[in-house]
Every structure is written in C-alpha cells, then in structure tokens.
Amino acid sequence: MAAHGEADQLGTTSDSDQGELNETDAPGKSEDAILFASDDFDNLTYEGLAEEAQKPVQKGTIHAIVRQSSNDVDSRSNTPNNIDHDSSEVSAGEESVEETAEQAQITPRADNTEVPDTVDASRIEIEEEDAYNPEWKNQKKHVFILSASGKPIYSRHGKEDKLVTIMGVMQALVSFVQDAKDQLRSIVAGQHKFVFLVRDHLILVGVTRGMDSTQQMLLQLMYVYNQVISVLTHSSLNKIFKQRRNYDLRRLLTGAEKFFDNLLNLMDTEPGLLLTAVRCLPLDSSVREIIAQSIVQNAKLKDLVFALIIVKNQLVTLVRMKKYYLHPMDLHLIINLVNASESFKDAESWTPICLPKFDASGFVQAHVSYLDNDCEVCLLLLSVDRDSFFILSEAKDKIKARLIRYNALQAINASIKRTSYSTQQCGIPDLRHFLYKARSTAQYTSPELEAPYTEPAEQERLFGMYLYLHHRIHTSGRPLKILFHVGEYETLLGWVTQGFELYAVFGPLITKTSAIHAVNKLLRWIKREEDRLFILNSVTF
Amino acid sequence: MTSPEENMKSIEAKVVVLGSQGVGKTSVVIRYVGGMFSKAVSPTIGASFFTYKMTLDGYRVKLQVWDTAGQERFRSMAPMYYRKANAAMLVYDITSLESFYDIKDWVKELRKNVDTPIAMCLLGNKSDLDSGRKVSTAEAAEYAASIEALFFETSALKNLGIEDAFLQVSKQLLKMYETYPNSGMGLLSSPQESTDIFSHTTQNVKLPSRTDSEKPPSQGGSNCGC
Structure with a gap:
C-alpha cells in the first residue's frame, strides 16, 4: 500500500517537470529477493573470465547441506576434496556401491566403444562436410563445442562429425594464439563475429552475423558451457579429460543435444537470458x-x-x-x-x-x-x-x-x-513494447508481442533492436546511462539506473520529450502492478 | 469389496527397467502400465516412476516400476534404482546386437553390486521388426537360461509378450517372497514396512489418486495355472 502512495507522489512531481527522467524508486525492487541479484553481463569480460578461471568453481554447497542436515555425519564422507564431488556426494551414505558404478561411467570405456565408425565416416565423406553446404553457411548463428584437442562435441547446425575439419581449424587458431602466451577472444570478418571461450578442456565458439555483440555472444557461450556442466558436473568433466585428453565427450552428452538446441533457441527469443533475469x-x-x-x-x-x-x-x-x-x-x-x-x-x-x-x-x-x-x-x-x-x-x-x-x-x-498483458494496458499510446528488469530481484517483465511484431521475422528484428540497445548501454569501454535512438522504423529508449534497466520501443515519430514522459508514466504503471508482475517476498522453508 | 481385500496380503515390489538407449524401455512400461503405444516417446531424462497394481494368487501386488534412462550419462545413477530392486527387466532391441551385448554389462554390474535376491527377466523388444533381426531367439534364450533369467520377446507396438513378462516376473516375486519372507534384505516390504517408509509425513500411505479404481489387470488371477 505504501508503494502505491509513493508512486502517486512521484507521479505528480514528474508531471510537473516534463522532459526529465525521474530516477524513481525502481518498481519491483525488494530487499527480500528470491533470486540471486546478478549483473553477470557487466562482469562478463575476458579479464573477468581469466580471473574467474583462477578461482575454484563454486563447490561444496551440496556437501555442506548434506553434512548439516544429516545428524550422523558419517565419517566415510569426510573427505570433501577427494575424488568426486559428483553424484556420490549427493547422498550422504552408501557410497561404496555408487562409486564403483561411477567408475564405470567416468572411466572412459575400452577403445572399441569410442564411436570409431563416425570417425571413419567423416574421413570418407570429408568432401561432403557440412561446411560446404550453402544452407549451413547461411545460418545466422552457429555455436560449436569442441574439446581442447579439437574433437567435435556439438554443433548447433549440421552434424558435428561432419565438421571435423572446421573444428580442427578452430582448435588450431586457439592453440596457436595460446602458444604465444596469449588468448584468442574474437575475430570480426565482414558481417561475421567469431567469439571464442576456452574453459576447462573445452573450446566454445560462437559465430554470428546478427545483432549480437561480442560480449553478448560471450554470455551465450557461458550459458552453453554452464549447460555442459549442468549435465556432467564440473568435477566429472575435469576428471574425464584428465584421464584421457582425447576423450569423445559426445558419449556422455548423447541425448543432451536437445538441451543445447533448446537453450540456443531460447536465447534468440527469450530476453531473460540476456538480462540474466x-x-x-x-x-x-x-x-x-x-x-x-x-x-x-x-x-x-x-x-x-x-x-x-x-x-x-x-x-x-x-x-x-x-x-x-x-x-x-x-x-x-x-x-x-x-x-x-x-x-x-x-x-x-x-x-x-x-x-x-x-x-x-x-x-x-x-x-x-x-x-x-x-x-x-x-x-x-x-x-x-x-x-x-x-x-x-x-x-x-x-x-x-x-x-x-x-x-x-x-x-x-x-x-x-x-496471456501476459498488452502494451495498451499501460495506457501509453506510442509505446510498442518494452523490457523492464528490476535489478535487485533479477526479475523482468514485458508485455505480449503484438502488432507489428507478430511475424517471426519482425520479432527477430525487435529482439535485434534490444540486443543493440543493451549492447550500447553496456559496452564495457563506454557504458551509457541513457540512450535515445531514432531508427528507421522505431525509436528506442534505453535507461539504466541502480535499481532497474528499461528498454522501450516506440513508434518512429515520437519526440524525445514525449518518450521521456512516456517512460515516466510507464514506470508508474509498473509500480502499480508490481505485486502482480514480480515476486517481492521471498519465502523460505 | 473391503473384506476379501483385507484378508489379502499386500506386497510391494520394486522393479527396475534397464537397457541401452532406444531399445524401448519406456514404450514397454507405458504399454504395460498405460495400455497404449506412442510413436513419439521422447528419451527418458533420469528416471520415471510408475506404479501398477494387481491381485495375484491371493496377494495384492503393487509394482513400483523405475523406468531408467538409457543414455550413457545416466549410467552412474543406475545403482540408485537397482540397489533395492526386487526385479530387473533387462531390455534389448532384437535388431541391435550391441544392445544385446550391453545386457551382459548390466548383469555383471547387478551381480557385483546387488547382494539381495533379484529376479531377472530378459526382454527382446521390437519383435515386430523380425526382418531386421540381429539377435536370434535361441541365442537370447540360451543366454537367459545361463543367467537364470526369464526370457520373453516383446513388442510394445503390437502389444506382444509384455503382460506375460510382467505377470511371470510378479509370480517369481511372490515365490521369492514366500521363500524368504523375513530375510530382511529389503526384498519385499510387508505392509507395515511400507507404512514406515512414508510415516514421516502422514497416514496417507497409498497414493490417493490411483487406487484400485485402476483397471484390474486382465490377466489378474486367471493365469495362475502355471
């Protein structure tokens, strides 16, 4: 209730001085956040990543919970840092059985099971590599995962085993630069950006000719990397490659391809991943x-x-x-x-x-x-x-x-x-669409996609504009607080404060003053609706 | 309805379904439990849990079926499901020699890690694809005999052999129960024990939604002849 009063008050002040952005209290703000408030994007730089790679990964949480909650902390599992933190850690007891079976999984199987047929096949069909296929070449965004030794693990388009040559080239590029004690970050060639992420025996490569910036691609590669971890755990991944550098990881990722495919599709349509909200x-x-x-x-x-x-x-x-x-x-x-x-x-x-x-x-x-x-x-x-x-x-x-x-x-x-809500409900005539992220709660809201963004191509274009706006505001070299951008078909306004990030899309003819006025009005609307649009109370067991 | 049932002993048995990916484990289970076949069964993630109830030879039998994922990455989870299992359905695809050889690994693993009696049943699935057959019935039957497992060729598509397989497994479970009723090996939990499992929370031992209203298995008590 207090929130409402506050919003109204701010409303009156902002109406009086039109044309200025009001740094209001961020709607959707809460001290009692349910999610970890994160601004991963801003922290996501190669320098940051290099630092992060030095640090140990987040681990031991599960162990701590298990230990805390089990009354009889059994002495058998009191070696937190030995062999595997993975599945056997999940249960507090009966490790002996698990461990043996786990060995069966982690220990790479005998050679005859090493998917030899695919290797042969690719050797024979090397002429028909997908890389020569025009359809493949025309894809807007590619994502590849390969092992540090150059073995194909995943490709978003085409069959990864038909891309051995191109993956070999990628591995060569990465290791060539590594040899010079340096790190390959990205290559820009014409319309295409090639972005590289090297992590724990894996090389991830993203190639785009869309609106994604290098840093945005890097974020996407981080998600993909996290997806690998999510399937295997960091411990197993390291253990496997420590044992056999040229292990064919596809063995353990069989059936998980759809998670990568789906994740990449989500990333092209769902702003939440970009906003980490x-x-x-x-x-x-x-x-x-x-x-x-x-x-x-x-x-x-x-x-x-x-x-x-x-x-x-x-x-x-x-x-x-x-x-x-x-x-x-x-x-x-x-x-x-x-x-x-x-x-x-x-x-x-x-x-x-x-x-x-x-x-x-x-x-x-x-x-x-x-x-x-x-x-x-x-x-x-x-x-x-x-x-x-x-x-x-x-x-x-x-x-x-x-x-x-x-x-x-x-x-x-x-x-x-x-369905969610229509932009019209906000009562702002020239507003076409927006994304609003409450930073303290890592939640965002946005209306339904409506005309003119009903066709997939138009939706893609809209998403591209958000990528652009987001990129311009977050450019690590020169971050902006406010950006007013007049485009051919729409006008964009991006605004970032301590409390929120707002990306708004207007019709092309709106003036700066009315856009600012509209944005202030929008914030008041979100404030009024915040109880419905956001989770503001965190409930704990 | 209540009185005869009350006199009946109830037993609960855990059945784990194992085998390589794509051999049709889920299809077999869904055919048995749900009575249908879907062409678009998607790969199991982790494991799915089904229950099935029947009356057999004066017992109320509740099968807790763990349908496991065949994908390699879930291999390490398998012990969780077979550890306390009373029966294992080992499924291979008659058109894939490799899936048949994988069974041997499973048997080895079970032998090594399970020290309680476990009824094994070998299922050669996709028997409708006889033209692409790679595993001969005789070879599989011989292997099954060598590991003292039951053996059936099944087709989830055509609904062949599946009910019989589960029925025979259940019978064997009853036999095991009668032979070692108090062995304390977690073989078959008596009703009291099963109450214990759930006692943390409440009196609601049986899942409320799926009780005996479920269709009684057609083969119910009729086949007790063998």
Whole structure:
C-alpha cells in the first residue's frame, strides 16, 4: 500500500517537470529477493573470465547441506576434496556401491566403444562436410563445442562429425594464439563475429552475423558451457579429460543435444537470458502467497533446497532453503530442462541436475512432475538427498491437493489463458513494447508481442533492436546511462539506473520529450502492478 | 469389496527397467502400465516412476516400476534404482546386437553390486521388426537360461509378450517372497514396512489418486495355472 502512495507522489512531481527522467524508486525492487541479484553481463569480460578461471568453481554447497542436515555425519564422507564431488556426494551414505558404478561411467570405456565408425565416416565423406553446404553457411548463428584437442562435441547446425575439419581449424587458431602466451577472444570478418571461450578442456565458439555483440555472444557461450556442466558436473568433466585428453565427450552428452538446441533457441527469443533475469507469471500476490504456503507446509523436508513452479518459461513461485539463493542463470537451466524434455509429461521423474552457480561439483536431484492434465504447470523439488523420491512424491500430492482446494491451480491456468498483458494496458499510446528488469530481484517483465511484431521475422528484428540497445548501454569501454535512438522504423529508449534497466520501443515519430514522459508514466504503471508482475517476498522453508 | 481385500496380503515390489538407449524401455512400461503405444516417446531424462497394481494368487501386488534412462550419462545413477530392486527387466532391441551385448554389462554390474535376491527377466523388444533381426531367439534364450533369467520377446507396438513378462516376473516375486519372507534384505516390504517408509509425513500411505479404481489387470488371477 505504501508503494502505491509513493508512486502517486512521484507521479505528480514528474508531471510537473516534463522532459526529465525521474530516477524513481525502481518498481519491483525488494530487499527480500528470491533470486540471486546478478549483473553477470557487466562482469562478463575476458579479464573477468581469466580471473574467474583462477578461482575454484563454486563447490561444496551440496556437501555442506548434506553434512548439516544429516545428524550422523558419517565419517566415510569426510573427505570433501577427494575424488568426486559428483553424484556420490549427493547422498550422504552408501557410497561404496555408487562409486564403483561411477567408475564405470567416468572411466572412459575400452577403445572399441569410442564411436570409431563416425570417425571413419567423416574421413570418407570429408568432401561432403557440412561446411560446404550453402544452407549451413547461411545460418545466422552457429555455436560449436569442441574439446581442447579439437574433437567435435556439438554443433548447433549440421552434424558435428561432419565438421571435423572446421573444428580442427578452430582448435588450431586457439592453440596457436595460446602458444604465444596469449588468448584468442574474437575475430570480426565482414558481417561475421567469431567469439571464442576456452574453459576447462573445452573450446566454445560462437559465430554470428546478427545483432549480437561480442560480449553478448560471450554470455551465450557461458550459458552453453554452464549447460555442459549442468549435465556432467564440473568435477566429472575435469576428471574425464584428465584421464584421457582425447576423450569423445559426445558419449556422455548423447541425448543432451536437445538441451543445447533448446537453450540456443531460447536465447534468440527469450530476453531473460540476456538480462540474466526471470519473468514471473502475473498473479495476484494473495494467490502467489497461497501457492508458496502450500509448498512450505507440505514440503518442509530437511534436504529440500529449492521448490519451484514453472509455467511456460515463467516462474510462478520459488521457495528456498534459508541460506541459499538460486542464481538466475541456474534457473534458466532448470527452465530449459523442463522446456526441452517431453518425457516429464509421461510420469513423475527423478533426475540429477547440476546447477553450476549453486554447486558446480555435484548434482542435486530433481523431482519433476506436472500438476495439471494439460502438462503446463510444472513442479520441481530439488533435493540433495538422492533417496528422497518417495517423500517428495508424497509432498507433491499434498501440494497439488492444497492448490486445488484453494483454487490456486485454477488461478494459474486462468493466468496462462489470459496471456501476459498488452502494451495498451499501460495506457501509453506510442509505446510498442518494452523490457523492464528490476535489478535487485533479477526479475523482468514485458508485455505480449503484438502488432507489428507478430511475424517471426519482425520479432527477430525487435529482439535485434534490444540486443543493440543493451549492447550500447553496456559496452564495457563506454557504458551509457541513457540512450535515445531514432531508427528507421522505431525509436528506442534505453535507461539504466541502480535499481532497474528499461528498454522501450516506440513508434518512429515520437519526440524525445514525449518518450521521456512516456517512460515516466510507464514506470508508474509498473509500480502499480508490481505485486502482480514480480515476486517481492521471498519465502523460505 | 473391503473384506476379501483385507484378508489379502499386500506386497510391494520394486522393479527396475534397464537397457541401452532406444531399445524401448519406456514404450514397454507405458504399454504395460498405460495400455497404449506412442510413436513419439521422447528419451527418458533420469528416471520415471510408475506404479501398477494387481491381485495375484491371493496377494495384492503393487509394482513400483523405475523406468531408467538409457543414455550413457545416466549410467552412474543406475545403482540408485537397482540397489533395492526386487526385479530387473533387462531390455534389448532384437535388431541391435550391441544392445544385446550391453545386457551382459548390466548383469555383471547387478551381480557385483546387488547382494539381495533379484529376479531377472530378459526382454527382446521390437519383435515386430523380425526382418531386421540381429539377435536370434535361441541365442537370447540360451543366454537367459545361463543367467537364470526369464526370457520373453516383446513388442510394445503390437502389444506382444509384455503382460506375460510382467505377470511371470510378479509370480517369481511372490515365490521369492514366500521363500524368504523375513530375510530382511529389503526384498519385499510387508505392509507395515511400507507404512514406515512414508510415516514421516502422514497416514496417507497409498497414493490417493490411483487406487484400485485402476483397471484390474486382465490377466489378474486367471493365469495362475502355471
């Protein structure tokens, strides 16, 4: 309520002095954030990365939770830094069995299983490499993963085993520059940008002729790298390559290609990844409270770290263990997992997932289930106890029952059907679309895509404008606070303060004064709606 | 309805489905539990959990079926599912020799890591693709005999052999239960024990939504002849 009064007050002041941007209190601001507030983009430079590479990865979190919560810290697992932090760490006990089996996985299998046929095939068909295929060449954005020794691991377009030559060239470029004690960052050739990221035995390469800046490409490569970690854990990845430098990682990533594909598609359409922020499903805060309470009351279990509900790439609610925050990049990996996996729709599932920002060295176990028959409302319970499936399954039944009893599931479904909101609702005539990120909560909001952005090509163009605006504002050499850009078909206004980032798209004829006026009005509208558009209270177990 | 059921002993058994990727583990399970076949089954992530209830030889049998992912990267998770399993369905694809050889690794792994009795059943799936067959029935049957496993060729597409396979496995589980009822090896939990598992939370032991309203398995008690 206090928020409303404040907004109105600010409203009157800004109306009086038209033509000036008002650094209001950022709508959607909260001291009690559910997510780890991150400005990863600004920190994402090669210098920063080099520094980060020196630092140990985030690890030991899972171990700490397991140790804390198990009353009988068993002495067998008191060697936190020895061999593997991965799956066996997830459970506090019974490691002996796991370890042996794990060895079976991690230890690269005998040579005969090394996918020899594909290597032969590529040798024979070297003339038909995808790289000569015009369709392949015309793709707007390529992303490749290869091992430090040049073995193809993944390609967004084409078959990676038909790209051995080009991947060999990439590896040669990287190692040539490395030999000179230097680091290859990017190459710009005509319309194309080639961006390189070398991390832990992996080389990631992004090639774009779109609007993405080098730094934006680097962010995308970081996501892809995190996706690799999410599937394998940092510990296994290192262990594998320490044992065999030329290991064919595709073996362990079979079936995970769709996560990369899906993630890259999300990155081209979903601004949240660029903003390292998450969009929430609009809901009355009272309904959201009921949902969160349903989870707290029925899933207060000692090893449960995060419980969240996701609908159509949007967050409905998140309940977390008191000491731990979920990083938006990790949340995007979770969203990607749900988004890319049809198999969760068949039955309750129990799957390991590594959240690199939370703990890169081990898996948490995810209980994944859909709460409605249309398979849209997805509940995830993330636990560090790998034997807790049945307990979580029962908790899920109770959560579901309570959500039905309080009509919360109905409210979620209604919100899905209603779609988000139209730009018109903001009551600003010349405003076509916008992105607004509340920095303290790592959440963003934006209206539905409407005319003229209904066709995919137009949507891509819009996204390209946001990339441009974002890039101009965040250029590490010369960051801007405000940018007013008059383009051919639209006028753009970008504005970044301590509290928020706003990117707005107007019709081409708007004047600077009215754009500023409009933006002030928009902020007031968002402030009024903030309880519905953002999650402002963090609920903990 | 209640009185005869109350007299019946209930047992719960954990069944784990193992095998290489793409051999049709999920299709087999969905055919059995859900009674249908979908052409577009997507690869399992981690493991999916299904339950199936039947009455058999005077027992109420609840099968907890863990349908595991065949992908290599989930290999390290498998112990979690087979560790306390009472039965293992080992699925291969009759058109893939490699998937058949992989079974041997699974058997080796089970032998090494599971010290409780476990009923094994070898399933040669995709029997409808006989023209592309690479694994002969005789060879598979011989192998199954050598590891003392049941053996069936199945087709999730044509619904062949699957019900029979699960039925025979269930019978073997009953036999195991009768032979070692108190072995404490987590073989089959008696009703009290199963209550224990859930007692943390509440009295609601049975999943409320899927109780006996589920269609009774057609083969219910009719086949007790063998």
